[in-house]
Amino acid sequence: MKILITGGSGKLGTAVVADLVAHGHDVVNADVVAPPTAQCPYLEVDLRDFGEVFEAISGVDLGRPSDAVVHLAATPAPGRRSNARTFQNNIVGTYNVFEACRRARVHNVVYASTEIIFGLPFATPPAYLPVDEEAPARPESAYGLSKLLSEEMAKQFCRWEPELKCFGLRFSNVQSPEDYANFAGFQERPEERHWNLWGYIDARDGAKAVRLALESPLKGAEVFTIANAETTQSMGNSELVGRCFPEVRLPDGLGENETLLSIDKARRVLGYEPDHHWWSEPG
Template identity: 55%
Template sequence: MKVAVTGGSGKLGRSVVRRLSEEGHDVTNLDRDGERGHRFTKVDLRNYGQVVDVFLGLEDRHSGFDAVVHLAAIPAPGLAPDAATFENNMQATYNVFQAARRAGIKKIVYASSETVLGLPFDVDPPYIPVDEEYPARPESTYSLVKHLEEQMAIQLTRWDPELSITGLRFSNVMDPEDYEEFPGFDADARQRKWNLWGYIDGRDGAQAVSRALEHGTPGFEAFIIASADTVMSRSSASLAAEVFPDAPVVKELGEHETLLSIDKAKRLLGYAPEHSWRNYHPLRTTPTED
């Protein structure tokens, strides 16, 4: 497919652009910054005119896209004033969704967020592992925007029954070089309780995007996307018992099983995480595979 990736210069975006390109898709990175060249176009996503223009075609580079992967955003709470985060992220996502519709693009995959699950869990989760079945619990402006984006996607797909929008609720994105810090988390179980000790290897995040492009169907669906394990050496059951003793544990947990349930993504998208920090050895030039 001809695929536009917004935010393709970012941490997750680089992995997504690489994977989709390796799979044979014709990928264009739409971002404010990036390596100049045939596959990069500078776009201000807050400017609707720029977005719809580039979706419709760009001189001798392309005549439109088959799908859009929208990753561009201020990526976390606290990086900008709340009002700036709301304005930037909400406006950019509306522009991308609406411009795609105007351009006749029927497949959109975008970065929602684990934060809609109730992070930083100062209030206990309703149950463990958390999943997509309970109502959103945004606790920050950043998360509120992610929730509103999902609500917007629900209505846009209602307006257009042929439109497919898939929201991927990514966990904390990590690259292999980040794994050197993981053993230090063991000293305090509460240090990473804010997202139930979850993470997502950027390469597995890219796999989820690829699967969503392949398997997305008309309508809106949201999926939690996390690695299969936690960031901790301790067992998942012991972490839940110590930090969230009042939260019901609704299934028997594997030794290091993620507490951000990826069962829905496995079932409907065929998502299958391939990478774990436990196989990373800093003395090697590349991590080993599962």
């Protein structure tokens, strides 16, 4: 496929570009900053400018209309910029990408959503565990709100365009291989990771999930939680949850180190299965 990726210069984007190129796709990276290392052609695009986005996605000048779009570019967390600027960047950027896809008749769109929608940092305990896509949305920041509203935009664009697939991947906390050096410290202070239910996503597994979502023949707006299969901790779930969320009961049959961010839907619908485990990574 000819794939236009936004945010291909970033942490997750670098892994996604590498994976898509390795699987034979023809990828162009549209980002406001150049990548540290070029893995594919790069186009400087500011997503807040609709003309720039439309030109990139439709391939007007490149002579290369896109078959699919992966939309990762965003201000990727709360607290990096003012709330208003985060909200504006993410909402306007996402609208421009979805609208450019609609006008250019690109019907295969995968975009980054986030675990934050589940209610991170869980000052209010989760309603149940493991959390899944049916859990009530509870964004606690302008960043989380921008992502929840992006999911709503995806639903409405799919209502307008029945041929459209617009899949949102609710990524957990992204870890590049060099980040595994931090995991020893996580074991010493397990309470410090309660804010995202001890979840993580290896960037390479996140990239695999993007590829599987692109390859899915389904249509419509769906969201999928994308995390690794186990928590960041060697301490078991009974003790972690007992310490940090004593009011929440764990279901029978849940593995002691099994992720508390359920990936069952991604497994079932996309055939997603993570390949990496923090405990077997050099750290």
